[in-house]
Amino acid sequence: MRVPPEAQIAAVKKRFAPIQLLSFAVGFEYCGYLGRSAQGEMIFTEMARGDWDGCTPPSPPDGFTPLASLHTHGAYDPFVPAEFPTVLDIEADNAEGVDGYVATPGGRLWFIDGAAMIAYQICGLGCLPQDPDFRPGDDGIISSFYTVSDLEALELFH
Numbered sequence: 001m002r003v004p005p006e007a008q009i010a011a012v013k014k015r016f017a018p019i020q021l022l023s024f025a026v027g028f029e030y031c032g033y034l035g036r037s038a039q040g041e042m043i044f045t046e047m048a049r050g051d052w053d054g055c056t057p058p059s060p061p062d063g064f065t066p067l068a069s070l071h072t073h074g075a076y077d078p079f080v081p082a083e084f085p086t087v088l089d090i091e092a093d094n095a096e097g098v099d100g101y102v103a104t105p106g107g108r109l110w111f112i113d114g115a116a117m118i119a120y121q122i123c124g125l126g127c128l129p130q131d132p133d134f135r136p137g138d139d140g141i142i143s144s145f146y147t148v149s150d151l152e153a154l155e156l157f158h
Contacts (some may be wrong), residue, residue: 001145002113002118004068004099008034009109009122011042012070016103018128019047023072024105031055031071034101038063044070053080054088068099069112076105076131084108084138085119087151105131110140120145 002112012034017141019030037043043063044098048057055071070093073082085102093100093114100112104118107130118136127134143150 001118003115004111004122008042008067009111010080012068012101013109013128015044015047015070016072016101016109016128019072020103020107023103024075024129024133027052027075029053029055029072029074031057031069033057033060033064033098034070035060035064035066042067046067046092048052052072052077061073066096066098068101068114069093069096070101070103072103073105076134078135078138080155081139083108083142084154085112085118085148085151087148087155090114090117090148101136103128106136117148119151127128 023030027153030046030047031050034044045060052074060066075092083104083106090112093112094117099114102110108124109126109127110117110119111122
């Protein structure tokens with residue numbers, strides 16, 4: 001299993017913190033990219049607002065090399081399982097040739113290895129800002145690691 005560098009994880013956490021709060025307030029997902037500038041610096045694109053169940057980031061600017069997608073899973077909804085990545089999340093990163101990061105209403109941070117098509121928790125509940133309405137346990141027992149097959153089975157269950 002490939003682990004992203006600590007500096008990258010720290011930058012992603014810092015970027016997600018205010019976006020999580022905005023995502024909870026409006027009830028929509030937000031998405032963007034982490035990448036490298038033409039000068040080789042690690043930078044983020046602007047985070048775009050999606051809707052309540054998806055988000056498509058705008059194309060990155062010229063000179064930007066995408067490394068990972070980023071998106072929130074929006075506000076807590078007891079009827080929408082959002083504490084783990086979806087099959088679509090993993091498939092989209094794989095198709096784009098990038099990795100991914102997903103922030104959940106419970107404050108979990110997930111890393112998606114786009115090439116291997118797996119997801120694992122970087123950190124658990126409350127690692128990022130948590131929706132004040134969040135209730136732990138509504139999505140069942142959350143594993144620390146998922147394959148696409150694991151997520152397909154979970155999505156059938158929910």
